Amino acid sequence: MTVKTQTQGQSETAAPVAPAIQLIGVSKSFGPVQANKDIDMTVAKGAIHGIVGENGAGKSTLMSILYGFYKADAGEIKIDGVTTEITDSHAAIAAGIGMVHQHFMLVEPFTVLENVIMGAEDGPLLRPSLNKARKVLLELASEYELDVDPDAIVGDLSVGFQQRVEILKALYREADILILDEPTGVLTPSEADHLFRILENLKSQGKTIVLITHKLREIMAVTDTVSVMRRGEMTATVKTSETSASKLADLMVGRHVLLEVDKSDAEPGETLLEVKNLCVTDFQGVKKLKDVSLQLKAGEILGVAGVAGNGQSDLLNILGGIEAADSGEVIMKGESIDLTTKASAAMRRERGIGHVPEDRHARGLVMPFQTWENAVFGYHNNPEFSKKFGLADQKAMMADTKRKIEKYDIRPTNPHLLASNYSGGNQQKIVIAREIENNPDVLLVGQPTRGVDIGAIEFIHKQIVALRDEGKAVLLVSVELEEILALSDRIIVMFDGVIQGERMPKETNEQELGMLMAGIDPEAST
Amino acid sequence: MNKGLPKWADIVLIPLLSLTLAFLVSGLVVMFIGKDPIEAVKVMVSGALGKFGIGYTLYYTTNFIFTGLAVAIAFHARMFNIGGEGQAGIGGVGVAVVLLAVDWPHWTVAIVAASIGAMVFGAAWAAIPAYLQAKRGSHIVITTIMFNWIGSALIVYLLVGPLQAPGMVPETLGFSAGSSIPTLNDIFPAFDKHAPANISLFLALFAAFGVWVLIWKTRLGYEIRAFGHSEKAAIYAGIKPVKIIMVAMLVSGALAGMMAVNTVQGEAERLILDTVQGAGFVGIAVALMGRSHPVGVVLAAFLFGILYQGGGELSFAMGIPREMIVVIQALVIMFVGSLENMVRIPVERLFVRFRKGAA
Numbered sequence: 001m002t003v004k005t006q007t008q009g010q011s012e013t014a015a016p017v018a019p020a021i022q023l024i025g026v027s028k029s030f031g032p033v034q035a036n037k038d039i040d041m042t043v044a045k046g047a048i049h050g051i052v053g054e055n056g057a058g059k060s061t062l063m064s065i066l067y068g069f070y071k072a073d074a075g076e077i078k079i080d081g082v083t084t085e086i087t088d089s090h091a092a093i094a095a096g097i098g099m100v101h102q103h104f105m106l107v108e109p110f111t112v113l114e115n116v117i118m119g120a121e122d123g124p125l126l127r128p129s130l131n132k133a134r135k136v137l138l139e140l141a142s143e144y145e146l147d148v149d150p151d152a153i154v155g156d157l158s159v160g161f162q163q164r165v166e167i168l169k170a171l172y173r174e175a176d177i178l179i180l181d182e183p184t185g186v187l188t189p190s191e192a193d194h195l196f197r198i199l200e201n202l203k204s205q206g207k208t209i210v211l212i213t214h215k216l217r218e219i220m221a222v223t224d225t226v227s228v229m230r231r232g233e234m235t236a237t238v239k240t241s242e243t244s245a246s247k248l249a250d251l252m253v254g255r256h257v258l259l260e261v262d263k264s265d266a267e268p269g270e271t272l273l274e275v276k277n278l279c280v281t282d283f284q285g286v287k288k289l290k291d292v293s294l295q296l297k298a299g300e301i302l303g304v305a306g307v308a309g310n311g312q313s314d315l316l317n318i319l320g321g322i323e324a325a326d327s328g329e330v331i332m333k334g335e336s337i338d339l340t341t342k343a344s345a346a347m348r349r350e351r352g353i354g355h356v357p358e359d360r361h362a363r364g365l366v367m368p369f370q371t372w373e374n375a376v377f378g379y380h381n382n383p384e385f386s387k388k389f390g391l392a393d394q395k396a397m398m399a400d401t402k403r404k405i406e407k408y409d410i411r412p413t414n415p416h417l418l419a420s421n422y423s424g425g426n427q428q429k430i431v432i433a434r435e436i437e438n439n440p441d442v443l444l445v446g447q448p449t450r451g452v453d454i455g456a457i458e459f460i461h462k463q464i465v466a467l468r469d470e471g472k473a474v475l476l477v478s479v480e481l482e483e484i485l486a487l488s489d490r491i492i493v494m495f496d497g498v499i500q501g502e503r504m505p506k507e508t509n510e511q512e513l514g515m516l517m518a519g520i521d522p523e524a525s526t
Numbered sequence: 527m528n529k530g531l532p533k534w535a536d537i538v539l540i541p542l543l544s545l546t547l548a549f550l551v552s553g554l555v556v557m558f559i560g561k562d563p564i565e566a567v568k569v570m571v572s573g574a575l576g577k578f579g580i581g582y583t584l585y586y587t588t589n590f591i592f593t594g595l596a597v598a599i600a601f602h603a604r605m606f607n608i609g610g611e612g613q614a615g616i617g618g619v620g621v622a623v624v625l626l627a628v629d630w631p632h633w634t635v636a637i638v639a640a641s642i643g644a645m646v647f648g649a650a651w652a653a654i655p656a657y658l659q660a661k662r663g664s665h666i667v668i669t670t671i672m673f674n675w676i677g678s679a680l681i682v683y684l685l686v687g688p689l690q691a692p693g694m695v696p697e698t699l700g701f702s703a704g705s706s707i708p709t710l711n712d713i714f715p716a717f718d719k720h721a722p723a724n725i726s727l728f729l730a731l732f733a734a735f736g737v738w739v740l741i742w743k744t745r746l747g748y749e750i751r752a753f754g755h756s757e758k759a760a761i762y763a764g765i766k767p768v769k770i771i772m773v774a775m776l777v778s779g780a781l782a783g784m785m786a787v788n789t790v791q792g793e794a795e796r797l798i799l800d801t802v803q804g805a806g807f808v809g810i811a812v813a814l815m816g817r818s819h820p821v822g823v824v825l826a827a828f829l830f831g832i833l834y835q836g837g838g839e840l841s842f843a844m845g846i847p848r849e850m851i852v853v854i855q856a857l858v859i860m861f862v863g864s865l866e867n868m869v870r871i872p873v874e875r876l877f878v879r880f881r882k883g884a885a
Contacts, residue, residue, distance in 0.1 A: 322761055346764025355762070363762040366755045373748065378763035380745055390744045 018081025020045040020177050020208035021066070026075030028061055035061040037232045039075070043177075043225075048199060048209045050219040050240070053229030054252055054453035055424045059212050062229070063179050066210075067099045068092040079177070098170025102182040104162050108155030112148050112165050113137070116172050133172060140171055144201040145194070159308075160191035167198065178202065179210045184218060188307045189481065189514030196222045216245040217482070228252055253454050263465045266489035269298035272473045273319075273353075273442050278328035278339075280314050288314040290497040292328070296442060301464065301474040303488025303505070305481060307517050311497040312477040313358055316446050319475070320355035321348035322363075333441065349378060354440030356431050358447045358477065364431040365419040372401040372415045375434050382438075404433040409459065425456025432463055443467060446477045461487060481510050495519040531874055537822070541815060541862060543869045545829075548861035552854040561844055573839025574832040581710060581721015582838075586805075587831035588723065588788045589614075591730035593809025594827050595737050596782035598818040602741055603774035604754040609655060609670025610782040611806025612677030613648040617783025618790040619684060620647025622797035625701040626689075636705035640791045641729065641784060648783015649776040651677060656775030660768040666775070674806070685799060698797040707792050724792035726784075730827075733781060734820040740777070741820075750774050782806060808834075811855075814863040833858065 021043040028036040035058045043049040053059045064070045066077065068086040077084050079095045086092050092099070106115050116137065117129045134150050141147040148157070148164050157165070163183060170178055180199075184192040199209055199222060211223060219226050220240060227237040228251040236251050250256050273296040280289045289311045296302050304312050317323040318339060319330065325339040332351055337343070345355065357363040365374050376385055376397045385400075387393045401415045408429045410422075419427055428448065435443060445464060449457040464487060468474055478484050484491055485505050493500045493516035501516045501523075515522045553563035574583045593610040600607035607613075624643030630636035655669035685696040709724045711717040741747040753760040753770040761767065789801045808830055815829070816822025837851030861869075 320762070321764065344764045344766060345762055349764060357762055359758075362756065362758045364759070366752050366759050368755050369752070373752075377752065377759070380748055380763075386745065390746055391739075392743060392745045392748055394743070 017045050018078070019043060020047075020080060021210070022078040022081070023062075023066075024076040024078070026062065026065060026072045026077070028065060028070060028072050034232050036065070036072070039234045041227055041234060041237065043208060043210060045080075045208055046203060046206050047224045048203055048211060048222055050223035050226040051210065051212045051229060052214065052216065052219055052226060052248055052252055054214070054455075055451050056231075056453070057229040057252070058232040059229050060181065063099070063181060063210070063212060066092070067097060067179065093173050093175070096174065096176040097179065098167075098173060098175025098177065099179045100163065100166040100170065100181065100183060102185065104159075104166055106154050106162060106165060109153065111151050111153055112157075112168075113150045115154055115165055116150075116169050118169075120173055136172055137168060140168060143205070144171075144198055146171075146198060158191075159186045160188070160194070163187070163195065164198070175207075177208045177210065179212070181212045182214070183211070184213065184215060185479075186308055188517050189510060190518055192218070215482075216248050219248065220245055230254055249454060255455075261461045261465060261486040263487075264469070266300045266468065268300040268489070269471060271295045272298050272333055273475075274331040275315075275319070276329040276331070278315070278318065278330070279326045280318060280323065281326055282314075288497050289318075289325075289328075292494075292497070292499055294492060294499065296473045296475055298441075298473050299468055299471045300489040301468050301476055301487055303484040303491040304475065304477040304494055305484045305491055305513055305517060306477075306479070306494035306500075308479050310494045310517075312494050313446070314497075315494075316355070316358065316444050316475075316477055319348070319353065319442075320357070320444050321345040321353075345378065346381070349438070349440075352441035353444065354435035354438055354442070355444045356428075356435050356446060356448055358450075360424075360427055360431050365427060367418065367420040369419055370416045371405070371410070371419070371422075371430060372398050374419050374430055375401040375404050375415075377434065379434070379438055400437075404430070404437055407437075408433040408463075423453065423456075424451040425453045425460075428452050428460060429456060432460055436463060436467055440472065442473045442475065444475050444477075447479065448476070449478075449480070449483060481513055484513070485510070493517055531870075531877055535873065535877065537817065537819075540866065540869055540873060543873070544861045544866060545858065547869065548854075548858045551861075552857050555850065555853060555857075556846065559846070559850065561846055566840060566844060566846065569840055569843045570832070570836030573843065574836035577716070578718045578721065579835050579839060581717045581723045583828075583831040583835040584710065584723035584727055585721065585788065585793065585831075586834040587828045588727045588730045589785050589805040590808050590812050590827035590830050591734060591824055592785040592788070593782050593805050594812030594816060594823040595730075595733055595809075595820065596778045596780075597809045597813035598816065598820070598823050599737055599741065599750075599781065600774055600778040601813055601818045602747075602754045603750045603770055604757075605656075605659070605771060605774055605778070606667050607652065607670055607775065607778045607782075608667055608810065609652060609673050609677075609779070609806070610809045611802050611804070612670070612674035613651045613779040613782035614785040614789075614802045614806050615674075615677045615681055616651040617644040617648035618786035618797055618801045619681060619689075620644045620783060621786045621790045622689065622698050622701075623647075625705045625791060626698060629702050630704040632704055633707045637707050637726075637729075637787065637791065640705065640787050644783040644786045645780035646783075648781070648786075649779040652775045652779025652782070653772070656772050656779075659775075660771040678800075681797075682799065685797065689797065691796075696799055700796045701791065705791060706795060707787075709792070722793040724788065726788040726792050729784065729787060731824065733784060734824050737781070738820040746773065782809070808855075811859040811863060814859070829858075830855070 019042045023039055023041040026036055026039040039062060051059050065072045068088040068091050077086060084095050086095060113130050113133050117133045121129045137150050146164050146168060148161055154162060154165060183195060187195060203209060213219060223240045226240050228235050228248060230252060275292060275294045278289050278292040281287050292315060306312050314323060318325045321343050322345055324341040330337050330339060337351060361367060385393050385397050398415060405413050405415060410426050410429045448460050464474055476487055488505050491505055492502045493513055495517060496519060500519060501521060512522050556563040556566050573579045593614060596610050597607055620643035621640045624639045625636060651673060655666055655673055658664040658669050659666040689698045691697055691699040707724050711719050711721060749765045750770055752763060753765055757767060785805060790797055794801060812823055812826040812830055816826040833855050840846045840851060841848045
């Protein structure tokens with residue numbers, strides 16, 4: 001299959017300029033679920049347009065329709081004022097639309113050049129395409145601050161650079177409209193700033209940008225106009241200059257929400273968990289933790305900030321009994337715990353360590369399990385759930401689940417529903433309910449609100465603070481700096497397997513933490 | 527997942543539709559070789575379910591229940607046990623060793639001992655691939671297939687060597703009279719006297735119940751299912767993968783081995799070559815069709831029993847070659863196992879449309 005890069009839809013018409021994207025009455029349903037209801041949206045040429053909305057509000061579906069992954073049930077799409085039938089991604093590319101997905105679509109062992117030309121080769125031989133791409137890439141690099149070594153292996157690049165490759169791919173295909181889906185989720189604050197500079201450059205060259213995000217701060221910082229989606233409907237489109245983050249949040253949720261966490265000062269007690277010189281190497285021989293030491297006290301929330309992949313996951317997994325450590329010691333209430341491969345997560349739970357894992361889909365829940373099975377997951381061998389002959393006391397499990405459903409306001413309330421049928425927020429509530437209700441002394445919490453809607457975030461944060469107020473210790477790992485700053489009583493920043501610094505939330509700010517996350521010590525003069 | 531489909535449609539309607547399609551295509555195949563498909567259906571049904579045939583059908587059904595359950599339980603732990611053939615064969619060695627070693631006074635004692643022998647030997651034959659998978663990551667599909675060949679070679683060696691009865695025939699001595707278990711004819715005179723179906727059918731049904739309890743009512747079964755759905759989640763919950771792989775495969779091997787109580791103790795009453803005759807592989811189809819649920823496995827096993835026995839009748843009565851029967855079985859497996867989505871997706875669409883209309 002040969003794909004030619006086409007330059008349709010670029011014809012510059014005289015003023016008045018038609019909007020770059022115009023959606024008229026777009027609807028899409030999946031079975032009984034209506035993901036998009038009669039959406040109208042207009043994005044002006046050369047604007048940065050934000051789309052915000054909670055998980056499941058229909059943002060991704062809408063963009064997938066625009067990019068040709070789904071076909072709309074009804075409605076019309078106009079690109080540059082021309083009605084366009086976008087049947088697949090080739091048609092989208094032909095119409096000048098490029099997309100940067102949340103999860104990159106890159107072949108990691110290939111070089112940057114090979115990735116860029118993939119699917120857009122000019123002929124059966126690669127060399128001419130590669131040479132052409134090299135030239136184009138150099139031009140783009142100087143034009144937009146998009147410099148990437150064209151011969152680097154993509155897998156060796158940092159996520160920030162990988163994202164640039166994605167943008168380059170779209171630009172190489174002569175995209176005039178660039179859709180970015182949650183682009184900053186994996187970036188450090190400085191990388192995000194760089195991305196926004198790139199976007200500004202693109203805008204100044206007349207490109208149109210659609211930015212999908214749940215980070216209101218970013219919307220406020222870079223967009224010209226913003227659309228809010230709720231439950232499949234476009235509830236508002238406003239000029240960014242005429243709104244505020246809290247107004248947008250209210251529009252997203254449909255009621256007033258508190259963006260700040262309401263909590264009293266911590267009253268740290270005795271040290272519950274002490275980590276000494278923890279080291280671990282992954283199967284590729286990369287050192288993931290290098291002599292990490294920390295203390296976790298009763299009645300405090302210790303926030304661990306850092307860009308994903310700097311050792312936070314390994315710290316959680318070792319403390320949670322999922323991974324073994326190479327060396328080091330962990331002391332829980334005066335007794336050291338087993339860090340070898342003989343340990344298991346069940347042993348940690350017996351010691352009073354609960355764990356809300358970073359990835360609730362892969363670890364925290366068994367997706368094809370019913371709620372009552374998930375609500376006791378990991379605690380299923382507890383005496384209250386056991387009967388003779390290895391039988392499970394399913395009545396007790398069911399009763400326990402119903403209690404959790406009520407107390408944690410898990411919806412729908414049906415204990416037989418499969419985990420996959422819940423929204424992200426309710427899935428996370430199941431995990432939180434299970435771990436907190438088992439009354440741990442230490443709770444490990446990884447990315448508690450990733451992919452969780454704002455209403456549920458508020459609830460989950462309250463639960464974590466309540467646990468702290470009971471005198472329990474919480475180790476909070478999050479890539480969301482806002483969350484770390486809002487919840488933590490003390491903050492450590494991890495970079496490349498090392499604790500790069502420790503700060504008190506009231507005495508620091510996002511800029512300082514951002515520098516620490518990038519491995520720069522703001523206080524070091526050398 | 528199965529969005530929009532009620533449970534009954536998922537469990538009953540889709541397999542039935544798939545089956546119907548399989549039989550329609552089979553009918554075409556029969557027509558193609560110049561035979562009358564309607565006649566063929568008649569012969570098949572009467573041959574499999576008639577007074578004479580049913581005793582054979584149930585005999586095959588017993589085999590397929592055991593091997594189907596064996597595959598099903600391994601499926602729940604996401605282990606693809608292709609080794610039912612070898613495990614059932616070695617289970618036969620277990621039965622023979624136990625029944626030859628002692629002059630059993632009564633069949634009730636003998637069947638318990640033979641069952642233990644069958645389970646231990648079958649489980650042992652599954653244990654090596656299971657261990658290699660659990661500890662070394664050697665793929666269970668590859669190792670169990672290889673163990674089928676090793677097992678069959680081992681049986682040949684035993685039957686021309688250490689276990690061979692005096693003479694030239696590769697078989698053991700006949701078991702003593704005390705170990706002969708009752709056939710269905712002994713219990714229900716309505717069954718034909720020569721039919722091989724025996725009381726191990728009830729063992730098979732009991733095993734199906736046992737598997738149901740294990741999978742859905744015990745904490746171990748819960749762990750097996752959790753592991754089967756997501757190894758990462760299982761580890762997070764403190765479930766040890768090595769333990770689950772070993773346990774699931776040992777139970778699987780033991781169930782496959784149990785088939786030998788039917789064939790070796792019940793029918794041959796001595797160990798001969800090739801007692802399994804492909805039942806280990808049929809078990810895979812049975813488990814697939816039965817959705818790894820014991821009830822489904824029993825029903826699917828009965829269906830395959832009918833296909834086996836009725837198929838034999840077809841070649842006998844209508845001169846349809848035996849290979850054609852294999853084609854029909856393959857069609858059933860193909861439609862029910864691998865082409866399921868061909869039926870499922872349109873049915874799902876229909877249901878969604880129907881519901882929208884109703885709402």
